[in-house]
Amino acid sequence: MMVSDLIHDATIDRQDAEVLLASILEVERAWIYAHGDAQVQPTDIHRFRTGVEALISGEPLAYLLGYRDFWTLRLRVTPDVLIPRRETEHLVEWANQCIGDGALRVLDLGTGSGAVALACKSEHPEAEVCGVDLSSQALACARANGRDLALSVEWREGDWFDAVPGERWQLILSNPPYIAADDPHLYAGDLPAEPATALVAGKTGLESLEQIIERAPEFISRGGWLLLEHGFDQAAAVREILANRGFTTVSTRRDWSGQERITGGQWLS
Numbered sequence: 085m086m087v088s089d090l091i092h093d094a095t096i097d098r099q100d101a102e103v104l105l106a107s108i109l110e111v112e113r114a115w116i117y118a119h120g121d122a123q124v125q126p127t128d129i130h131r132f133r134t135g136v137e138a139l140i141s142g143e144p145l146a147y148l149l150g151y152r153d154f155w156t157l158r159l160r161v162t163p164d165v166l167i168p169r170r171e172t173e174h175l176v177e178w179a180n181q182c183i184g185d186g187a188l189r190v191l192d193l194g195t196g197s198g199a200v201a202l203a204c205k206s207e208h209p210e211a212e213v214c215g216v217d218l219s220s221q222a223l224a225c226a227r228a229n230g231r232d233l234a235l236s237v238e239w240r241e242g243d244w245f246d247a248v249p250g251e252r253w254q255l256i257l258s259n260p261p262y263i264a265a266d267d268p269h270l271y272a273g274d275l276p277a278e279p280a281t282a283l284v285a286g287k288t289g290l291e292s293l294e295q296i297i298e299r300a301p302e303f304i305s306r307g308g309w310l311l312l313e314h315g316f317d318q319a320a321a322v323r324e325i326l327a328n329r330g331f332t333t334v335s336t337r338r339d340w341s342g343q344e345r346i347t348g349g350q351w352l353s
């Protein structure tokens with residue numbers, strides 16, 4: 085069977101089909117375009133069709149492939165971690181500006197696959213970066229990514245700041261769980277397959293953000309920044325919580341789709 089027929093017959097998103105086949109054939113996706121008339125071996129056809137069935141039954145492509153590209157990095161992902169999202173690259177972008185301005189002690193709370201911590205470290209090897217997660221399985225994935233990418237990040241297990249008692253940071257980053265328990269989005273896309281502990285914050289969706297903002301002043305250096313990713317409709321609430329806690333220069337940045345996505349504030353007290 086030819087490459088083009090296999091892709092055409094797959095009843096899934098064309099891009100997903102191309103990425104899946106490229107991964108099975110161990111070629112770049114561009115190769116698929118250029119070699120539509122190439123013959124695919126029966127074993128590879130079988131692997132492709134099994135993959136298509138898994139995708140149709142709800143398995144995310146990233147879990148099937150075992151990786152997701154994020155920033156400039158290829159990260160391994162397992163069902164124990166959130167699949168890193170493009171929106172989160174805006175958090176990395178802002179973080180890298182702060183690090184470039186001298187905020188060299190960096191804490192990533194809820195590091196998951198290590199995406200944010202590793203992307204920052206890859207841009208700024210001079211930074212001292214620590215990633216924290218409550219999940220030991222997530223930390224195993226983050227640690228493996230750090231090892232594969234030869235990026236030296238310290239990984240600690242614990243409940244938010246409990247993992248770093250008595251320490252201060254110039255930059256605190258987090259993409260915490262921020263979905264409300266009854267949000268119907270939890271049943272859409274990749275979300276049903278991802279760990280609930282990475283997605284659901286509680287009744288309102290703001291609980292983790294509130295916990296982090298409440299305790300951050302105890303762990304942030306004077307002049308340091310706290311940058312938080314949140315839901316598209318949570319920016320005003322997050323700005324208010326930050327301002328009420330005493331953060332200044334509070335502002336929000338939009339993601340590539342125009343949604344208010346990352347809010348940050350500086351600690352000057």
Ligand SMILES: C[S@@+](CC[C@H](N)C(=O)[O-])C[C@H]1O[C@@H](n2cnc3c(N)ncnc32)[C@H](O)[C@@H]1O
Nearest residue numbers: 166168194195196217218243244259260261282
């Ligand atoms: C939305 S995921 C973000 C993962 C990763 N930073 C990213 O952007 O792809 C949130 C992460 O926070 C972790 N988490 C949830 N509650 C936590 C807590 N109380 N303390 C530490 N980590 C927590 C989850 O295990 C999950 O890995």
